[in-house]
Amino acid sequence: DGGITQSPKYLFRKEGQNVTLSCEQNLNHDAMYWYRQDPGQGLRLIYYSQIVNDFQKGDIAEGYSVSREKKESFPLTVTSAQKNPTAFYLCASSPQDSPLHFGNGTRLTVT
Amino acid sequence: GEDVEQSLFLSVREGDSSVINCTYTDSSSTYLYWYKQEPGAGLQLLTYIFSNMDMKQDQRLTVLLNKKDKHLSLRIADTQTGDSAIYFCAERAGGSYIPTFGRGTSLIVHP
Numbered sequence: 001d002g003g004i005t006q007s008p009k010y011l012f013r014k015e016g017q018n019v020t021l022s023c024e025q026n027l028n029h030d031a032m033y034w035y036r037q038d039p040g041q042g043l044r045l046i047y048y049s050q051i052v053n054d055f056q057k058g059d060i061a062e063g064y065s066v067s068r069e070k071k072e073s074f075p076l077t078v079t080s081a082q083k084n085p086t087a088f089y090l091c092a093s094s095p096q097d098s099p100l101h102f103g104n105g106t107r108l109t110v111t
Numbered sequence: 112g113e114d115v116e117q118s119l120f121l122s123v124r125e126g127d128s129s130v131i132n133c134t135y136t137d138s139s140s141t142y143l144y145w146y147k148q149e150p151g152a153g154l155q156l157l158t159y160i161f162s163n164m165d166m167k168q169d170q171r172l173t174v175l176l177n178k179k180d181k182h183l184s185l186r187i188a189d190t191q192t193g194d195s196a197i198y199f200c201a202e203r204a205g206g207s208y209i210p211t212f213g214r215g216t217s218l219i220v221h222p
Contacts, residue, residue: 004153006153031208033209040119040214041214042199042212042213042214042215043154043199043212045209048208048209050208058209090153090154092153092154094208096208097205097206099142099144099156099159099210100154100156100210101156102146102153102154102155103153104152104153105151105152105153107151
């Protein structure tokens with residue numbers, strides 16, 4: 001089955017630690033995206049990548065980093081510089097000029 | 112800038128029709144989407160409409176687009192408890208990879 005896999009589903013970290021969220025797709029999509037979702041705030045774009053080895057900042061990139069070394073993978077690192085990292089993180093992918101397909105999300109809790 | 116507005120909550124009785132409304136500001140919007148999010152899950156694409164269409168019907172779902180007023184609606188006929196979820200409206204201009212999402216409407220279906 002083709003799809004987008006985010007892992008793990010739940011992640012717990014101590015404040016001050018970096019943490020990396022995984023996103024893998026086997027849909028052969030060119031573009032991949034990371035969104036953050038907080039209650040009542042909808043989706044906010046963190047980073048996106050239209051092609052391998054290239055990515056752009058979204059609306060709330062501060063405190064996050066990404067890489068796109070392979071077409072199928074777009075990991076997101078939440079660094080210790082992110083002031084409020086606890087949130088639900090959603091990865092998505094799309095072919096050019098088509099709707100986004102979403103993974104099932106990772107809920108990150110930092111204490 | 113671009114903006115997509117939705118009301119935050121809608122409550123309906125099981126068996127009734129639900130109508131979720133959305134307004135957008137970007138006159139260059141080419142694609143308009145409706146996504147559904149169940150608790151703890153990612154977004155699932157329900158349906159989409161091109162800006163040169165007025166209406167699209169897909170089983171119990173009817174999408175209406177009023178381009179002049181920049182108003183989009185999603186009607187769910189014979190609403191069931193399984194339809195309880197958050198519904199997101201999104202728009203995207205042609206040639207852009209990045210959709211703009213509304214904050215989502217929580218649909219509550221009660222017996």
